[in-house]
Amino acid sequence: MSHQKLFNVAVVGATGAVGEQILNLLESRNFPIGQLKLLSSARSAGTKVSFKGQEYTVEEATPDSFKGIDIALFSAGGDVSKALAPHAVEHGAVCIDNTNAYRMDPQTPLVVPEVNIEEVGGHNGIIANPNCSTIQMVAALKPLYDRYGISKIIVSTYQAVSGAGSRAIDEMLRQTRAVLDGAEVNPDILPVGSLPVKHPIAFNAIPQIDKFQDNGYTLEEMKMVRETKKIMKDDSIDVTATCVRIPVVYGHSESVYVELKNDYELEDVKRLLSEAPGIVVVDNNSEQQYPLATDAAGKPDVLVGRIRRDLGNKRGLNLWIVSDNLLKGAAWNAVQIAEHIAAGE
Amino acid sequence: MSHQKLFNVAVVGATGAVGEQILNLLESRNFPIGQLKLLSSARSAGTKVSFKGQEYTVEEATPDSFKGIDIALFSAGGDVSKALAPHAVEHGAVCIDNTNAYRMDPQTPLVVPEVNIEEVGGHNGIIANPNCSTIQMVAALKPLYDRYGISKIIVSTYQAVSGAGSRAIDEMLRQTRAVLDGAEVNPDILPVGSLPVKHPIAFNAIPQIDKFQDNGYTLEEMKMVRETKKIMKDDSIDVTATCVRIPVVYGHSESVYVELKNDYELEDVKRLLSEAPGIVVVDNNSEQQYPLATDAAGKPDVLVGRIRRDLGNKRGLNLWIVSDNLLKGAAWNAVQIAEHIAAGE
Incomplete structure (x- = not known):
């Protein structure tokens, strides 16, 4: 019996419409999570969120939030991604960004798994989720x-x-x-x-x-x-x-x-x-x-x-x-990318 | 002072969404009406409708309804237009038809006044109003x-x-x-x-x-x-x-x-x-x-x-x-055509 590798996952924007769907999918897909960190703006920090029967308290996202994180899923607006994704990358995380912040950056793969999953391999720490439409x-x-x-x-x-x-x-x-x-x-x-x-x-x-x-x-x-x-x-x-x-x-x-x-x-x-x-x-x-x-x-x-x-x-x-x-247009596309990374494909 | 010519007008489908707008426009535009006849299916016959402060009783439309009518505005569905417009024409009326019944008939002008009002002159008794879209x-x-x-x-x-x-x-x-x-x-x-x-x-x-x-x-x-x-x-x-x-x-x-x-x-x-x-x-x-x-x-x-x-x-x-x-897409376009006919242009 093999031991599945577990990943420390941060969800930034955990209380938003997309963040909520990401958590639903991580749960229903049984994503191999070690530590789960729920992050948000100061305004939503303190909110309680249930995941797999356990209660989590949403914390304010700061540059230090990403210590020890392997995969960070961002959906808290472009400004938050611009401010924090580079810190997450510094701490060694792979960021999957649902905002417009990095989509047209030539260094950032823009990925729809059914179309160009092979682009994931070329990332420099950030992978962008395209616009829903x-x-x-x-x-x-x-x-x-x-x-x-x-x-x-x-x-x-x-x-x-x-x-x-x-x-x-x-x-x-x-x-x-x-x-x-x-x-x-x-x-x-x-x-x-x-x-x-x-x-x-x-x-x-x-x-x-x-x-x-x-x-x-x-x-x-x-x-x-x-x-x-x-x-x-x-x-x-x-x-x-x-x-x-x-x-x-x-x-x-x-x-x-x-x-x-x-x-x-x-x-x-x-x-x-x-x-x-x-x-x-x-x-x-x-x-x-x-x-x-x-x-x-x-x-x-x-x-x-x-x-x-x-x-x-x-x-x-x-x-x-x-x-x-909110699903294929956002959360599901992001979780598909996360699963690809987790599978080490 | 000139005496304006008056027209005997029939509105077929007078209780429908478009018929109602046609009556509003005939009233607000002060259309030169002699006799006004409100017609409908048997189901709606008997309905009372007010026009310029006078009460009219809607009558069931039959082939004989069009005796003495100069202008008949049809918006009671294609089947009604197919069945009754020829009778209206026989009685000497000009029909302005809001349905799909005659639009593609090569003998019937299909008119949007801003585009091809000149086509009205070539009618054989029926002028078709195009589809709203x-x-x-x-x-x-x-x-x-x-x-x-x-x-x-x-x-x-x-x-x-x-x-x-x-x-x-x-x-x-x-x-x-x-x-x-x-x-x-x-x-x-x-x-x-x-x-x-x-x-x-x-x-x-x-x-x-x-x-x-x-x-x-x-x-x-x-x-x-x-x-x-x-x-x-x-x-x-x-x-x-x-x-x-x-x-x-x-x-x-x-x-x-x-x-x-x-x-x-x-x-x-x-x-x-x-x-x-x-x-x-x-x-x-x-x-x-x-x-x-x-x-x-x-x-x-x-x-x-x-x-x-x-x-x-x-x-x-x-x-x-x-x-x-319901207006430019139906009633107003039809009333524009009626006004053109009334003006004898």
Whole structure:
């Protein structure tokens, strides 16, 4: 009987929406944990969290928190990752970062395990988890890229409010009840907590996620553009995105138009997708079966459906891609990377 | 002083969501009505409706209902239009039909006044109002088509539940309250009332509007494809659509990618749109101003924003187009046509 190696794990942002899902997954996946350290901002420090029947007290994350830590999972915002991940690395930890802080850093691998797990080996202490909306799209497109090549991607997203955090969910539910009761709606958080103008999300669609850039795109849209090219290792893919927040709690949906570099047969595309890891094809029009956010919620899979030819361009293809933004879009992707490291692969 | 000519007007489907808006507009626009006849199915006959302070009793629509009628506005479903519009024409009425019954009939003009009002002159008794999702898109694209030409349109819609009728709105509000209260959601109408499988619309996004066609597209998607080509009088435009129902009451939003035939300057596009009839440009990123369904609701305008270049294709352009699906998307477009006829233009 072999003795399994155990890892000292720190979860930074343990009380947040993603941190909570990371802990659920570490528990349900029976991750080989030696010591577990739950970290957060000063504001949430002191919170009690239960893990495998044991109670843990969340501590304030400081540079010294990472002594003896082997794997640190960060999801407490980009500023926290920027400030603390280098200290964790100094102490010998491998950091898996869920924020935008290191994604486009050339030294940092940007990893979706189904797409480019081999990149993990080249890390310098930090491995970045891509943006939620990017992860599910590249997971679905990778098998098509490998088989046909991709020249262009045009994506419009239908993103869940949980992507903006627990407080945004509370705001949406509060606003929704106000509308149903004929009361006043006073937007307070969305679209972007740190910006002055607020818009109602209840019974609405807001075409702004994150701040506007000088080129007229939002940061969320530019994340999809840049991260897709980096993960696919192909700057020649022409990506354009429109990112929209809609009144959904969990599960991002995406309408993706892709132009392949070579001719394809629709049945081959469906077969490639159905054989791809992490992908579940839900595509049966006569039974009215297609991916739905409410079905994707709580599942690790990326659901793909509405697979159909562009009627005008024989290399054009439409897809509807849905996944739980807190799971494959964040926590599950990070834990997959952690499992890969733990397995010493 | 001239005596204004008066018209005997019939509104078929007077108790429906669109019929109600038609009556509001005929009243607020002070349409030159002689006799007003409110018609409906047998089920709704007998309903009392107030118009300009006078009470009208809705009558069951029959072939003889149209004697003496000059203008008949139909919005009671395609079957009713197919059965009764020919009788109205026989009686000498001009029919403005809000349903899908005659849109693709080569003898029937398909009219968006801002785009092709001149087509009205060629009618044989019936003028078709396009589908709501098509109207707002072509109204916004026409000025760009005229100036640059259009080779390709890729549209993803975010459509309001009111497009599926008043009962669908009730269903969404009921489901939403059930979710908030932790009660069970029992979908009964959406996505398509006449089909067996139902999906929840509360906090969800359903990528099916109307029935699936053999080519894998829904009828709603194919309406956008075919009607756009017919209205623009250009079969060479390559259109592909993904139509999605989201939890919004009034106002369809559309993420539209358009490839122009010629190079463009972004400022020229913005100027052309801001000068176009029926279009209001809402596009100020630094002030976080862009079209929102909640702002479009109740207004006749088509709002256009998020106007930005495709970063990869210099002839590619992204737009976010929003309008009230019951107004410009249905009732207002029909009343505009009626006003054109009444003016004898």
